[in-house]
Amino acid sequence: MLSKRNPQLNKHGELIHLLSIEGLPQAVIHQILDTAGTFLSVNDREVKKVPLLRGKSVFNLFFENSTRTRTTFEIAAKRLSADVINLDIARSSTAKGETLLDTVANLSAMHADMFVVRHSESGAPHLIAQHCAPHVHVVNAGDGRHAHPTQGLLDMYTIRHFKRDFTQLTVAIVGDIVHSRVARSDIHALNILGVPEVRAVGPKTLVPGDLKDMGVRVCHSLEEGIKDADVIIMLRLQNERMSGAMLPSAGEFFKNFGLTPEKLALAKPDAIVMHPGPINRGVEIASEVADGTHSVILPQVTFGIAVRMAVMSILAGNEA
């Protein structure tokens, strides 16, 4: 039935939108990561541009503020020679009462080729993908708690870069899993890529037991969660969770689930520590760890540009 088909693939199984990592074939993920590898060198050139998206218009539609993610998409699109238009819609049209679909229809009329969408509600990019013109590609740059697929892909790129083989790894994701779109995208990707053990680590308010249905082992102590882990992904703890019914305080969270050098010693000696940023020093991660030798937080950012270039160039080459 029509609406049940994975809406991000065309009938040949090629990627036409990137809405979620869930349901992506393993080959598509590897294609994106391989393509990202070829773009990494572009970033090191003196002229950091390739003409793959020349003449195309990429609209960054950020219904929720995020300077950092928007900037990485902007850089990626510009390095592909696209024209980039940034719309900070959190402060403009919808504030005037225009509906999401009206905004999209208006921008489509300006001959957009690609929408990069961030929205506070899960599923908003799906809605846009269903209603935009067939030649327009939609990239989800984070929707509600649902998905942040380019972050998930850049995390996979990082893991592949440092660990090579996914099929022998233990990966621990630590922190506020239940509210995290990054965690969901990472979990789907790690499962698709054949990682044998994915752990979700945190207190029961942030890591409820039914998360195991997503294919993770649920751990309610950091020691159990990161023991012998090859990869530790720390999540950002949002300010609004730091006090109230979810957690009593940031201090108590750090004491029990913050990653310190002592705790990190429980992981494999060559473990890598990742974080989607921006980091809260002293809340989820100690500065010694964030700046230490196990940390690959800054390479993640570099890889993020290449991965977003890969996603945009692949989408632009496929037709609905």
Add this chain to the structure above:
Amino acid sequence: MKILIKNGRLLDPASGRDETADLAIATGRIVQIGTVNDFDADRTIDATGLVVAPGLVDLAARLREPGHEHEGMLETELAAAAAGGVTSLVCPPDTDPALDEPGLVEMLKFRARKLSRCRLFPLGALTKNLHGTALTEMAELSEAGCIGFSQADTPIRDTTVLLRALQYAATYGYTVWLRPLDAWLSGGVAASGSVATRLGLSGVPVMAETVALHTIFELMRATGARVHLCRLSSAAGVELLRAAKREGLPVTADVSINSLHLTDVDIGYFNAAMRVNPPLRQQRDRAALRAALADGTIDALVSDHMPVAPDEKNVPFAEATPGATGLELLLPLALRWGQDAGLSMVRALAVVTSEPVRAMGNALGSLAASAGRLVEGGVADVCVFDPDARWAVAPEQLQSQGKHTPFAFESSGFEMPARVRHTLVAGTVAYSHAD
């Protein structure tokens, strides 16, 4: 106007009757059932190959008047009722303003009577403006035509107020219609579970229903109030209801066509047509609801009709207004459930005719003896349907102003097993299907 419905298969769940018979109608009443020969009919309906059943009784249908006329109006929604074979419906008080004043109720009843498409039985607001703080004038509202009192989908937060409301209603023997929903646990947009977790949608846990049920049953024991539970959604809720009935508490309950046929998996990729209240739960909940309706633990099946404007649905899932159109689908979905459960057609029809009338209790007055059944001398509310007409739901062809339904063929692949041909209300043809 004298009408003769000839040669139909007459099904009357209240009496268990299932036989080929004629039905003679005069001055709004059924005057003869059986082989009718010398009857000077103004109109004869040939019901050969069709089923002649009591008009359907729907315990939950929102008409959106007053206050939401852009989403639905009495005219269109009562036309939808007639097209669905529904001849009596109960509407919750969550209009704008809420049905908390006798004048509003009288106006609604008056407007419905003028359209003469369907009998309308409003529920009065249990508290003023449904705010859950001050009781309404229940006796006045009852005189104006309210058959019970309800908070619709807005649970009372303060348990003291709920206790007082039940005490006060029990004083007069009014039934209180409650959706079992804990005010604090009900903030989500989909049922808690693996689908909501995967899609990143906030969840409504089963506890939202069971915590409320425990509270309601405890207050019923203390007050003796009669309660009708609206739209149960979970297997755990069914178990609590079963125990309460075994205990002898004066409680009845209904389930919606949505919860009876669908699960959260049907949300697919954020299909906003699946955003309904209560949220669609898991397969074992659906199985328990179906079994409970079959064994009589749940008394009635309701359409939970709620027309929603397209603008309220063409938004991200969590922002979509919950609700789906349903009046025109109640009959086929009752029959489809009956077929799936291996029940006779007359038993399947009971959950949309005689059983809901029983759940309404004495509030119907003299109508209680004949609504939802076919009986000589009773009101001629009749639904004539073709039990073999299979059809696919195309939303734009529905009479209702609401075009969103989870059962649209395009997204669900659902086939409807029967189609209404004629609907009579008080002996007048309210609808005839044109092929």
